[in-house]
Structures are given as C-alpha cells and as structure tokens.
Amino acid sequence: MIDFARLTTPVGDGDLLLEPPPARWSELSAANAAALAGAPPGSRPATLAERRRRTRAALGFDDRTPLIVVGHQPEFMHAGVFVKNIAAASFASACGGSALNLVVDNDVPRSPNLRVPVFNEPSVDLVEIPALPVRAGIPYEHLGGVASDALARVADRTRDLLADAWASSLMPVFFSGATDPGADADWVGALSAGRRNVERKLGIGLRDLRVRDLPWHDFVGEVLRRRDEFAGVHNVALADYRRTQGVRGGNRPIPDLTRRGDLIEVPFWLTRPGATRQRCFARERDNRIELVAEDDARVDVPLTALSPPCDALPRVFADAGWAIRPRALTLTMWARVFLADVFIHGIGGAKYDRITDQIIRRFFGVAPPAYLCVSATLRLPISGPPRPTSGLNTPVSHPPVPTVRELRFNPQRHIHPDAQTSPLLQARAAAIADAVRLRFDRPRDARARRAVFDHIRRASEALLALRPDIVAAARAAEASSAESARTRDILTDREYFFALHPRSRIEALVRRIDALIRDRADALGN
Numbered sequence: 001m002i003d004f005a006r007l008t009t010p011v012g013d014g015d016l017l018l019e020p021p022p023a024r025w026s027e028l029s030a031a032n033a034a035a036l037a038g039a040p041p042g043s044r045p046a047t048l049a050e051r052r053r054r055t056r057a058a059l060g061f062d063d064r065t066p067l068i069v070v071g072h073q074p075e076f077m078h079a080g081v082f083v084k085n086i087a088a089a090s091f092a093s094a095c096g097g098s099a100l101n102l103v104v105d106n107d108v109p110r111s112p113n114l115r116v117p118v119f120n121e122p123s124v125d126l127v128e129i130p131a132l133p134v135r136a137g138i139p140y141e142h143l144g145g146v147a148s149d150a151l152a153r154v155a156d157r158t159r160d161l162l163a164d165a166w167a168s169s170l171m172p173v174f175f176s177g178a179t180d181p182g183a184d185a186d187w188v189g190a191l192s193a194g195r196r197n198v199e200r201k202l203g204i205g206l207r208d209l210r211v212r213d214l215p216w217h218d219f220v221g222e223v224l225r226r227r228d229e230f231a232g233v234h235n236v237a238l239a240d241y242r243r244t245q246g247v248r249g250g251n252r253p254i255p256d257l258t259r260r261g262d263l264i265e266v267p268f269w270l271t272r273p274g275a276t277r278q279r280c281f282a283r284e285r286d287n288r289i290e291l292v293a294e295d296d297a298r299v300d301v302p303l304t305a306l307s308p309p310c311d312a313l314p315r316v317f318a319d320a321g322w323a324i325r326p327r328a329l330t331l332t333m334w335a336r337v338f339l340a341d342v343f344i345h346g347i348g349g350a351k352y353d354r355i356t357d358q359i360i361r362r363f364f365g366v367a368p369p370a371y372l373c374v375s376a377t378l379r380l381p382i383s384g385p386p387r388p389t390s391g392l393n394t395p396v397s398h399p400p401v402p403t404v405r406e407l408r409f410n411p412q413r414h415i416h417p418d419a420q421t422s423p424l425l426q427a428r429a430a431a432i433a434d435a436v437r438l439r440f441d442r443p444r445d446a447r448a449r450r451a452v453f454d455h456i457r458r459a460s461e462a463l464l465a466l467r468p469d470i471v472a473a474a475r476a477a478e479a480s481s482a483e484s485a486r487t488r489d490i491l492t493d494r495e496y497f498f499a500l501h502p503r504s505r506i507e508a509l510v511r512r513i514d515a516l517i518r519d520r521a522d523a524l525g526n
Contacts, residue, residue: 001370004354007347009494010080010377014509017347017375018087022517025372026095029066029342032369036337037063048337048364051218051308055338058215059100066097069340070206071331073104074140074188076114076131076497077195079378083509084344087374089204090514091342102335103210105141105188106269106325108277109134114154114497116161117382117490124382124487129157132187137276139269139325141212143187151179151190162500170499170506173198198499202510211325219334220268220324221310224289224301227264227282230363231257234267237358253352254329263292267330270297270322280324297322329356336360336369343371377494378509380501401477407470411463420466428459 006019020028037049053063061067068091070084085101092099113128131154133143155175159166166172177197178190192208199206223230235256241247250256257265263281270278270293278293289306291299299320305312317324326334328349333356336343345353350373357368402414412428415421435452442448464471498506 002350002373004351007350007373009347010375013377013379015377016083016513016516017373018513018516019350019373022091022519025091025342025517028370028372029068029091029095029097033063033066033341035367036369047308048366052338054309055215055218059209059339061098061100066092066095066341067339068092068095068097068099068342068344069102069335070099070344071102071104071335072346073107073109074191075109075111076191078495079498079501079506079509080375080494081346082498082506083376083513084346084374085199085206086202086204086510086513087372087517088344089199089206090510090517093205093514094518097341099206100339101206101208102214102331103188103192103208104331106139106211106271106277107328108137108139109143114158115495116158116500117380117493117496118161119382123483124490126490127161129154129161138274139271139277140188141186141210142271142273142275145185146187146190151175155179165502168502168504170198170201170501170503173201173503174499194499202507204510211331212323214326214334216326216334216338217310217313218308219338220313221306221308223266223268224282224291225306226363227266230266230359231259231264233359233362237355237362240358241355253355254327266291267327269325269327270299271325272322277325291324293322299324329353329359332356333360336371337364337366340369342369345371345373347373347375349373376509378498378501378505379492379494380496381505382491401473402470404471404474404478407464407474408460411460414470415463415467421463424459424463424466428456428463431455431459 002019006017008017010017036052056062056067068088070088072081072084085099088099088101091097109132112130112132112134114131116127116129118125118127131151135143155171158171158175162169162171174194174197176194178194180193180197188210192210196206196208238254238256242252247253257267259265260281262283264283266280266282268280270280270291278295278297281292283290283292284303287303289301289303291301299317299322301313301316305316313324329352332343332345332349332353336353336356337360350371353371360366360368407414412425415425417425431452435449435456438445438449438452
C-alpha cells in the first residue's frame with residue numbers, strides 16, 4: 001500500500017515519485033481485480049462485482065484484461081501530471097492491459113491562460129496567453145465550440161515567445177492535433193486531441209473517456225437509493241480524516257454533505273449548458289426521488305429507474321434538461337470500485353483518497369482497492385540573466401543595506417550624528433526614555449503614551465528626510481530583492497505546460513519510466 005510519508009513533491013529537476021515502487025504494481029493490480037470481481041455468488045460484493053463487469057463491458061473491457069486508469073482536467077497540465085499518463089500506458093503495456101484516461105470535463109477551469117516564461121534581457125518575464133473562454137462557475141464541458149482561428153492565435157503567440165525553442169518543443173505537435181479538422185468541435189475535444197497527438201508521437205497508448213460519457217448510472221442509482229446512509233458514511237470519513245490529519249475547518253479538504261429539512265445533499269453536481277454547476281440535494285416524494293439544485297431547479301427520478309441496471313437514468317436527466325456529474329472524490333470512488341484494476345493518482349489525490357477508502361469500506365462493504373501515486377518535477381531550460389561577478393582579484397564586500405522598515409523604526413542605527421542630525425537623535429532618544437518610563441509609571445495613560453510615540457515617529461521621519469540617499473538605497477535593494485525572487489520563482493516553477501519542454505526531455509522521461517516499470521528488480525523508491 002501507499003507510504004504516505006513519501007508523498008512529497010519531488011524537489012530536483014528530473015526527480016520522480018513512484019509509490020509504491022513499480023516492483024509491486026502487478027501484485028496490487030491483480031489483488032484488486034480478484035477482490036472486486038471474484039466475490040462469492042449471493043453476497044453483496046457479488047452484486048457489486050456484477051455491476052463492475054457491466055460497467056467495464058459498456059466500455060469494451062473484460063475482466064481478464066488489466067485496466068489502468070488515470071484522470072485529470074483538460075487543461076495545460078504540467079509534466080508532473082502528464083507523467084501519470086506515461087506511467088499508466090507503460091504499466092498497461094508491461095502487464096498486457098489497457099490504459100484509460102478520464103477527462104474531467106465536469107470541473108471548472110482554474111485558469112484560462114497558457115503560461116510561457118520568456119527571457120527578455122536583462123530580466124525573465126512570465127507571459128500569460130488567454131486561451132480558454134472561461135466564465136465563472138461554468139464547467140469545461142459547457143465552454144462551447146472553438147472558433148476557427150482561436151487556437152491558431154494562441155499557437156502564433158506561443159511561437160513568437162518561444163522563438164528558437166518552438167521547433168524543439170512539443171508545442172508544434174500539440175497544436176497540430178488540437179487544430180486538426182477531425183478533432184472534436186469543443187474546447188475539451190481540441191485540448192484532448194492536442195494531448196493525444198503528443199502521446200501518439202511519444203508511443204503512449206492511452207484511451208480517453210470524458211466524464212460526460214461515463215457509464216456510471218448504476219452507481220448514481222445506488223447512492224440516490226441509500227442517500228441518507230451515504231451522507232452519514234461520507235461525513236464520518238471526513239471527520240476521521242480531519243482528526244487524524246490535524247485539519248481544522250468544516251470545509252477542508254472538502255465540505256460535509258449537508259441537510260436542509262427533508263433534503264439530503266448527495267455527492268453530485270447538476271449541470272446544464274450556460275449555467276453554473278449546482279450542488280445537488282435529494283428527497284423522496286410519491287414514488288420518486290426529487291433532485292433539487294441550489295437555484296431550486298428540480299429533476300424527478302422515478303424510484304423504478306434506480307433499480308439496477310439503471311439504464312433509464314440518462315433519459316430521465318436528458319428529458320429534464322439537466323446532467324448529473326460526480327464530484328472529485330465521487331469520481332475516483334466510482335473509478336476504483338466499478339472500473340479500474342488500479343487507479344493512478346497524483347500527490348493531492350492520493351492523500352485525499354484516504355477519505356474515499358473509508359467510504360468504500362463502509363458503504364460498499366468491501367476492502368478499498370489499492371492505488372498508486374505518480375509525480376515528477378521537470379523544469380524548463382530557460383535562459384536567465386547572468387549572475388553578477390566581482391573583480392578578478394579580491395572580492396568586493398559591501399555593508400548590508402537596511403530595509404525600509406528597519407530605517408523607519410531604528411534610524412539611529414544608520415544615521416551618524418552631525419550638526420543637523422544630532423539634535424534630532426537626542427530628542428528621539430529622550431522620547432524613547434519617556435516612553436519606557438510611562439510604560440511602568442503610567443501604563444493606563446494612553447493619551448500621554450500616544451503623544452510620546454508620535455514624538456518618536458516625527459523625529460524618525462525628520463531624520464530620514466535629512467538622508468534621502470539611505471532611504472533610496474533601501475528601496476532599491478528591496479526592489480532588487482523582490483525582482484530576484486520573482487525571477488527565481490519563474491525559473492524554478494515546475495508547473496509549466498508539459499508540451500513547452502524540449503521533445504528530447506519528454507522522450508527521455510518516457511524511456512526512463514518505461515525502464516523503471518518494466519524492470520521489476522529496480523530498487524527505485526525502496
């Protein structure tokens with residue numbers, strides 16, 4: 001199982017996290033498949049196993065072929081995320097299975113921009129290219145069609161910024177796929193087509209499945225039928241996680257499922273084109289389940305539609321003009337129990353799925369299937385400003401420059417007495433002595449103490465007004481430090497779109513992961 005102590009972001013450029021070590025992956029995958037698909041006839045897990053077989057069959061997968069599943073939003077993912085796809089495809093190839101990528105198009109975009117770092121002598125800048133037509137609260141699946149020249153404009157701007165690095169990157173391959181006339185007409189389809197084109201060129205065999213197309217209505221039906229039980233199990237698992245992990249706050253890492261009178265919140269979103277996604281509440285009314293969204297929109301689901309197989313549910317929602325979609329933990333719960341032989345998480349998902357483990361155990365009555373965690377750090381080879389050098393002989397040392405705050409509160413440390421400054425320094429010192437005396441002799445005399453503090457402040461301001469050169473030097477030093485920190489952050493950021501990297505580096509990453517996964521005796525991670 002996962003060693004959670006190891007789930008930290010890889011630090012060095014090129015570092016990998018594969019947890020557990022690849023030597024155990026086949027064993028865990030086989031154990032998951034046997035536990036979920038091999039339940040004895042007549043038992044409750046056997047019913048679950050039958051739904052699992054039906055789910056996999058709907059997607060063209062049988063019980064004999066290992067199925068490795070990953071998933072992520074259709075965004076400009078960085079290499080630390082893309083490495084999950086590489087690992088899934090490599091592992092599936094090594095064990096004679098298939099790899100499936102869940103395109104989480106029911107999520108709301110976090111940023112509409114493609115971030116591109118650029119060296120503009122003498123500094124490094126971060127340019128954000130608007131790419132997606134984002135509207136607050138609107139999921140990816142409802143972003144609408146792609147204008148014929150929209151992606152072309154993004155490609156042209158990126159090419160200009162990358163200059164000579166464009167040809168050696170994977171961006172030409174990505175945009176070639178994203179703008180292919182055969183790609184789906186919406187933004188999710190275009191971005192996914194671009195990524196798949198890169199994967200094909202890299203030899204990564206991975207099939208996509210959009211969340212909007214999930215064959216998951218048996219799962220929806222069971223949760224709606226047992227909604228009161230599910231909400232209780234969900235909230236207990238959350239409380240246990242918060243207690244064991246020292247998490248404070250009722251909304252972290254996710255909110256509890258709430259109740260509003262006879263309405264019980266269920267772990268789904270209700271969505272429709274042009275509208276923000278809505279939390280979903282359920283109650284039973286006259287042989288039906290009434291689903292209520294936050295804006296009081298309603299979907300009536302006949303109780304008969306909740307008995308497996310729940311093949312009538314898609315039509316119920318289509319007729320009502322709404323779609324039902326999973327939340328984050330709900331999606332991985334369904335994928336782990338009803339679909340995958342093994343699911344591959346990133347670091348955040350792996351940590352939070354400890355909550356899902358408890359829900360699976362208590363709600364479905366089976367041991368939660370093991371999962372994997374894969375991540376990486378890959379930094380762009382960005383040219384940065386040259387480091388300053390001192391003389392060729394003895395290094396030149398300079399006294400430290402005080403901060404502006406230090407000058408404001410302790411000008412006496414940095415301003416030498418002379419004919420102009422001595423009276424102010426003396427007056428300030430006397431006021432400080434008065435402040436100390438008042439603190440002990442008249443601690444409740446707020447007016448007197450405020451007057452003394454104002455005297456100290458005015459003396460400090462007068463001193464600094466006499467030495468504007470010191471203040472200017474402090475401000476310049478702080479600005480230079482802030483610029484250095486900004487440049488360092490840009491140069492070391494690991495979250496740039498993976499296709500911005502040189503193709504040779506991503507190809508080397510693919511070969512390395514493939515070697516680690518295929519070599520069962522490799523000691524990485526032990």
